[in-house]
Amino acid sequence: MRFGVVVFPGSNCEQDVVHAIEHLGFAAEYLWHGDMDLGDVDAVVLPGGFSYGDYIRCGAVARFSPIMAEVSRFAERGGPVMGICNGFQILAEAHLLPGAMLRNTGLKFICHAQPLRVEESVCHWLDLPAGIVLDVPVNHNEGNYYCDAETLARLHAGGQVVLRYCEPDGSLAVGGSAPNGALDDIAGICNERGNVFGLMPHPERVVDPVTGGTDGAAFFTTIVRRLAEVAG
């Protein structure tokens, strides 16, 4: 089982993701945005950061990187792909996930621990019981998820809403619990099939207990277990 972590110019969480994966005892390698080959990786992670400086729009330029054509093909074949923060923005720009990220309503960059509620979903990357609350940091300026009403209904109906921002007790506040104004408090979604997953929070920051916690571990261990089961 090998993770591939894509490095775009301006990515800055790729080392953190690799560290988290290695800390959990799995293997990871860096994939270069200019390459047209994913090698023999079993799962792909698009890390956070500011690919191409977030110029034009977050993720707008990175989606045209040569490797993204390969990532799309990999996803179409059912390969597991997770986009974290900027990676989520890239997946949305690449139309591998629906919707788009607007600027935070507070007009400020936000970096803090954030309670997230696990929803009942078809996501391959997370199979914790619905209702569980995880503490995972957010770290972004454009994390305000938006899609049109029809898409939103489809996301809910298809079990594609994976994570929602919530209060520490798991409830959703009247007027929203999202720190960024996200529609329906959506923090993470997956595609219909469940193999492509995008989320704004940073699970890799809460894997090594020395610097965070352990609430992020499931985001990496679940897919390993699932792939082993499929293979097995």
Add this chain to the structure above:
Amino acid sequence: MRADLSPELAPRLAEELGLKPAEYEHVVEILDRTPTVTELYMYSLMWSEHCSYKHSRKALRMFPTEGPAVLQGPGENAGVIGVGDGWAVAFKMESHNHPSAIEPYQGAATGVGGIIRDIFTMGARPIAILDSLRFGTLDKPRQRYLFEGAVAGIGGYGNCLGVPTVGGEVYFEEAYEGNCLINAMAIGLMREEDLMRAVAAGPGNLLVLIGSTTGRDGIGGASVLASQEFDEKAEEKRPSVQVGDPFTEKLLIEACLELLSRDLLVALGDLGAAGLTSSASEMASRGGVGLEIDVTLVPQREDAMKPFEIMVSESQERMLAVVTPESLGEVQDICERWGLPATVIGQVTDTGRFVIREGDEVVGDMPAATLAHDAPIYDPAAERPAYLDELHAFDPLAEFDHPDEPEMLTSTLFDLLASPNICSRRWIWEQYDHQVMQGTVVLPGSDAAVLRIGLPGRGEVTERGIAVSSDCNGRYVYLDPYVGAQIAVAEAARNVACSGGRPAAITDCLNFGSPEKPEVFWTFREAIRGMADACRAWETPVISGNVSFYNESFGQPIYPTPTVGLVGILEDVAHHTTLAFKEAGDVIVLLGETEAELGGSEYLKVAFDTVAGAPPRVDLEHEAALREVLLAAIGEGLLRSAHDCSEGGLAVALAESCIAGGVGADVHLDLDENGDMLPPVAALFSETQGRAVVSVVEDDVNRVIEIALSHGVPYAVVGEVGGESLRIDGLVDAEVAALEGIYEDALATYVHPEETFASEELREG
């Protein structure tokens, strides 16, 4: 040689560029002819205060700069110390005050960009940023604009780079109203053997410019701005402000560190103030070689740029490398892979001269070392300010009618926690990515940030750590520069020790008014003497730093502000401590003794709008002993929490530990027991130095007392953690939730007085 200035015109241009007549004469003497336009620009910038330290150099010699851990002292782009097991950290602090007063976002952003370049130039990977900020009071819209803009700029740049901003401090005082201070400190990590110095060598080697194109940005920017006082016309200077491009800087970090790790560079220097001129001439003079640059080879982003403009442009995100002809191809390949141009613009020569060409024509030809080293050194007049006697004669206890009954004292504690100088800085640091790189063990909001040494994701994770803090209470320095500057070092060291770090070395950023005013210069020299004495006594050498003079507006100097950035070492990063009380039943011990020292205190300011009196005393031996007690106790794993007493005194320190831990405390100061009868306001709010509030599980109390006794540090068991309120004798009784509400919300309310709940409103909109 292009002779483009007549002997009559040259001195007039020189004067316009800020060269004094004698300095101009010296240039003529060096060249033995009338200088060209390009040469005059280059000399005027290199001999400006900002680049030459001509007024400060002599005083700076007082600093101790050597120690067993020091691998690189002052004089390079950054200082470097060994932190054990072959690891080294490079760090430096620098001001970007004047550009930020014009355009706070870009000024602060490019300040971060500049200090980060200083770090990776040394071969170190930047791992942390700290920011020390000073503004006027937030009731003024302009101050809110500057504050919000500067914070956004620091975040905008650092967040994009993926370097965590882990600490810093901010004060709001009238004295900074016309001249905000933006000091940025960066820390980098490397293996000792990778230490790189910006020394040009090897005639025939090539000068390669890497990174952004060159425009007219900041011509006369940092160096000129930093050398002038400010007036109402500041806005008009806007065009010369540089715009930062953190994306390109991120690519530069990656490309340069890759070039260095493959040993492809002879030397590397960053382009900061005075651009190519400064970078190239300093590299040449350190190496004792000459350089030749053809300005037409420099990639330009604007039309018709003059040679002098190219030589002094302060366009950001550029690096100058010395490369052997054999390595050039590989260097250019790596840069191209990172999307960066790498252009040969000249070469190293053995003539010792710095020759500037425009194509075939020579437009400048100077002895290279004279730019960096022949600036005049001044010995400015110094005079003790008359205001000091009057301020010291002020007796805070005698002067005012101080509260002594519980209701008033509790309400004063609330006022202090809501003070802009004390309240929570969460509003600021939540705008910074403070966690990227997986090194931040103690987040902002505690006494010091604690970082794990290592490069996670590159297979390098260690158990070692560093603790870092930046500090300076300018009010104390204003009241007594010698003592105030020592307090800056003492507090930084205490913060680091409370977190478990052994203070190792400091950097500084010395922000003062005009050195040409004798009272300012006296203050400057006293502050340096104070810091130097403290640093010598505590064996924390000064390994890098920056002087920022001319911080004045409307003729009034700012509070003298020698900001200290201190790095301490943790042998085992697991042995760190935070300020938060942990569990009910833990015993609270006060290390150090409280005295009636309310001079310059936040209490006087908040309660009586007064800044006067003598600042708290500093006992160098006691401070060192206190740190030894803290480090020994933390090392033995005895302390559940540790927090130093600073602004707001013991009461605020206790409240902060309660708020951070979400738990109350019952404290008994037994004011009368020793017969010293401290008045309640002094017991609660006195800012006596050399104190820390620690909490300990009951079984360990005796061991902590033994340690305190063995170092001769006075101690008192003052109470117990628990409950939902902070109670101090019969004097203070406040629910922690209420304290927290005031403490956490204050800053946001000051910044947005009219829209406390901005996000809700926006969402409804």
Add this chain to the structure above:
Amino acid sequence: MARYEVFVTYKQGIFDPPGATAERALRNLGYEGVESVKIGKYIRIETAGGIETVREMCEKLLANPVIEDYRIEQVGEA
């Protein structure tokens, strides 16, 4: 070679926080008649490609059709 100006704005109904903030700030400054402020992007392109190519550039990169509208104006020959 022609010069085009492209204006990218949020679609009707998409909340525009910078616009809303500017709107409120203007009212705070005393401009009571302010009804609405929208903030968008301005892009200038010089190309021999023709307006259809510019439209394609917008669809593909310069605007995100999920949230943004765009308008192209030819402003002269470069």
